[in-house]
Amino acid sequence: MSENIISLKNISVSFDGEVILDKLNLDIKDGAFVTLLGPSGCGKTTTLRIIGGFQEPDSGDVFFGSERINDLPAHKRKLNTVFQRYALFPHLNVYENIAFGMRIQKKSESEIRAKVDEMLKLVSLEGFEKRRTSTLSGGQQQRVAIARALANDPRVLLLDEPLGALDLKLRQEMQVELKRIQSRLGITFVYVTHDQEEALSMSDTIVVMNHGVIQQIGSPIDIYNEPENGFVADFIGESNIVDGIMHADCDVEFCNTRFECVDTGFAKDEEVDVVIRPEDIVVVPKEESGLRGTVTSVTFKGVHYEMYVDVPGEEEEWIIQSTVAQEEGKEIGMTVDPENIHIMKKYTGDYASDIEFA
Amino acid sequence: MKKDSLIASPFMLWVLIFTIIPLGMVCWYAFTDASGAFTLANIETIGTYWVYLKDSLVMGAVATLLCLVLGYPVAYIMSRASWGAQQTMMMLLMLPQWMNFLLRTYSWMTILENNGLINTLLGKIGLGPFHMINTKGAIILGMVYNFLPYMILPIYSVMEKIHESLFEAARDLGANRFNTLLRVVMPLSLPGVITGITMVFVPSVSTFVISQMLGGGRNMLIGDVIERLFVGAAPNYNVGAALSLVLMVLILISMAIMKKFDDGEETGGLMM
Numbered sequence: 001m002s003e004n005i006i007s008l009k010n011i012s013v014s015f016d017g018e019v020i021l022d023k024l025n026l027d028i029k030d031g032a033f034v035t036l037l038g039p040s041g042c043g044k045t046t047t048l049r050i051i052g053g054f055q056e057p058d059s060g061d062v063f064f065g066s067e068r069i070n071d072l073p074a075h076k077r078k079l080n081t082v083f084q085r086y087a088l089f090p091h092l093n094v095y096e097n098i099a100f101g102m103r104i105q106k107k108s109e110s111e112i113r114a115k116v117d118e119m120l121k122l123v124s125l126e127g128f129e130k131r132r133t134s135t136l137s138g139g140q141q142q143r144v145a146i147a148r149a150l151a152n153d154p155r156v157l158l159l160d161e162p163l164g165a166l167d168l169k170l171r172q173e174m175q176v177e178l179k180r181i182q183s184r185l186g187i188t189f190v191y192v193t194h195d196q197e198e199a200l201s202m203s204d205t206i207v208v209m210n211h212g213v214i215q216q217i218g219s220p221i222d223i224y225n226e227p228e229n230g231f232v233a234d235f236i237g238e239s240n241i242v243d244g245i246m247h248a249d250c251d252v253e254f255c256n257t258r259f260e261c262v263d264t265g266f267a268k269d270e271e272v273d274v275v276i277r278p279e280d281i282v283v284v285p286k287e288e289s290g291l292r293g294t295v296t297s298v299t300f301k302g303v304h305y306e307m308y309v310d311v312p313g314e315e316e317e318w319i320i321q322s323t324v325a326q327e328e329g330k331e332i333g334m335t336v337d338p339e340n341i342h343i344m345k346k347y348t349g350d351y352a353s354d355i356e357f358a
Numbered sequence: 359m360k361k362d363s364l365i366a367s368p369f370m371l372w373v374l375i376f377t378i379i380p381l382g383m384v385c386w387y388a389f390t391d392a393s394g395a396f397t398l399a400n401i402e403t404i405g406t407y408w409v410y411l412k413d414s415l416v417m418g419a420v421a422t423l424l425c426l427v428l429g430y431p432v433a434y435i436m437s438r439a440s441w442g443a444q445q446t447m448m449m450l451l452m453l454p455q456w457m458n459f460l461l462r463t464y465s466w467m468t469i470l471e472n473n474g475l476i477n478t479l480l481g482k483i484g485l486g487p488f489h490m491i492n493t494k495g496a497i498i499l500g501m502v503y504n505f506l507p508y509m510i511l512p513i514y515s516v517m518e519k520i521h522e523s524l525f526e527a528a529r530d531l532g533a534n535r536f537n538t539l540l541r542v543v544m545p546l547s548l549p550g551v552i553t554g555i556t557m558v559f560v561p562s563v564s565t566f567v568i569s570q571m572l573g574g575g576r577n578m579l580i581g582d583v584i585e586r587l588f589v590g591a592a593p594n595y596n597v598g599a600a601l602s603l604v605l606m607v608l609i610l611i612s613m614a615i616m617k618k619f620d621d622g623e624e625t626g627g628l629m630m
């Protein structure tokens with residue numbers, strides 16, 4: 001579990017003079033479920049294709065275990081891919097699609113049959129052997145693609161937005177199922193998605209990318225609770241991100257109000273980004289806090305209410321999530337516990353427009 | 359329904375004028391004698407001409423096979439080239455087709471003749487002369503040269519539609535180039551191959567221009583026989599029509615066999 005099975009060292013790729021991956025370094029642990037997460041066009045697919053051997057990096061090294069595999073062609077790598085659009089062979093039925101890799105290895109018919117049966121069972125498609133792939137639903141085609149890739153007994157499975165074309169309910173089912181398959185087989189999954197909820201619910205490790213640069217690597221809990229910069233904070237779930245000034249260790253000012261926080265190590269009066277999760281804001285009577293605003297809208301979201309609050313002097317409205325609804329038009333006070341105030345170095349990009357792509 | 363028949367009626371008129379009536383006339387000539395009385399004698403003369411028919415079928419088949427062997431790799435390379443290169447190759451392929459068919463074939467005469475281009479060149483290095491013109495080989499060469507594009511184009515158009523991701527999927531599953539060709543490209547290009555075979559075989563079997571120009575009248579094909587029966591010194595429309603009919607039936611049968619082969623593959627995939 002602790003050995004690295006894939007390592008990318010200083011990988012750079014440019015297309016038509018545009019830098020797509022910029023000196024990317026990434027270690028993937030054997031047996032882990034690692035997700036590459038980022039807005040569309042940030043270089044996730046390109047990273048996956050480099051691992052799979054379908055794209056050569058301009059510079060940098062790819063390691064499989066301790067072996068450098070830059071020059072190993074795709075068909076000789078001990079990993080398999082579930083492609084974004086499934087890429088099932090239209091001239092072959094389900095059985096033959098799954099058997100494809102084993103036929104090339106010239107395995108015996110009985111061995112192939114046993115493996116195909118096992119794979120069909122794994123993806124719950126027993127009895128579909130003779131079906132043409134064009135007669136299957138999107139979800140079923142996806143399962144065939146997974147079974148086909150796994151039938152080769154890969155050490156690493158690469159999945160490129162495998163659930164992107166499925167509807168919400170099916171996606172959620174497949175998320176659970178993929179996770180189950182991964183833990184049952186104990187192999188490494190490298191999963192690409194732009195859906196942060198999917199990444200949070202499935203992964204052991206999340207790699208957040210933007211513009212070909214890794215923003216943060218960590219467990220879902222780390223990424224969610226301790227985002228390293230405003231981009232990560234904003235991309236992983238909704239956040240309130242405001243300008244602040246660090247007066248001293250554990251002393252931050254934003255919205256013309258001083259707050260106690262737990263962050264240290266910033267320069268005196270350094271300008272920072274302050275990130276506060278909507279669910280971490282506590283609504284209090286307006287007299288009890290210097291941070292006040294007017295509720296502009298209230299929406300019931302099932303478990304909680306989502307409210308937008310207009311804070312004087314702020315460009316964007318604040319988002320609050322709470323189990324208690326407030327009246328629209330009411331002026332409220334807001335407080336935040338010190339440990340829920342996240343202070344970050346200023347992110348120079350524009351995350352609103354970066355995330356727009358996703 | 360009404361709309362359908364409205365649209366269909368010009369088509370039906372077209373079919374009537376250009377298909378039904380000519381076909382009816384051929385049948386009428388084939389089954390009557392000079393006086394207009396019904397007879398099977400015309401059809402029975404096929405025994406006399408069987409040798410020409412057999413030659414036509416064999417040479418047509420050889421030419422078709424050669425076109426397939428030569429055309430398939432070209433279609434494959436074309437379909438995998440960059441878009442710009444595909445356009446250029448297509449252009450180069452079609453360029454000779456814009457020249458007159460007779461002229462194109464005639465030029466081969468001057469190349470293959472006993473004192474033609476090839477023998478002159480070979481003579482310079484002390485070889486030959488070889489007898490090439492007026493042989494079956496020359497006729498087959500003419501067929502291949504003239505009809506090769508009709509093999510390449512349908513195969514290319516099917517191959518070009520094979521999505522790049524299928525090549526990647528095959529590689530991902532361990533297939534090298536050869537295995538990808540064998541297990542993905544070939545089965546998926548089969549419909550194009552069938553169309554190509556039909557499009558080369560039919561004109562090859564019934565040609566008479568190529569055999570006259572490159573066969574020198576010594577290697578008559580069934581097309582030459584039929585042509586002479588219509589425009590020769592002693593015309594006999596009735597026998598000519600009968601031979602045309604027999605040739606047509608034979609072509610229809612071979613196409614039906616091809617079609618069956620194609621469908622068989624389809625259901626074969628379904629059944630497995």
Ligand SMILES: Nc1ncnc2c1ncn2[C@@H]1O[C@H](COP(=O)(O)OP(=O)(O)O)[C@@H](O)[C@H]1O
Pocket residue numbers: 015016020038039040041042043044045046047
């Ligand atoms: N073969 C290619 N040629 C030119 N540009 C490409 C190619 N592949 C990807 N790109 C560009 O690289 C960027 C990153 O692409 P990709 O890795 O597919 O992003 P993601 O999967 O994160 O959406 C995009 O701007 C895309 O347009």
Ligand SMILES: [Mg+2]
Pocket residue numbers: 041044045046160161
């Ligand atoms: Mg992508």
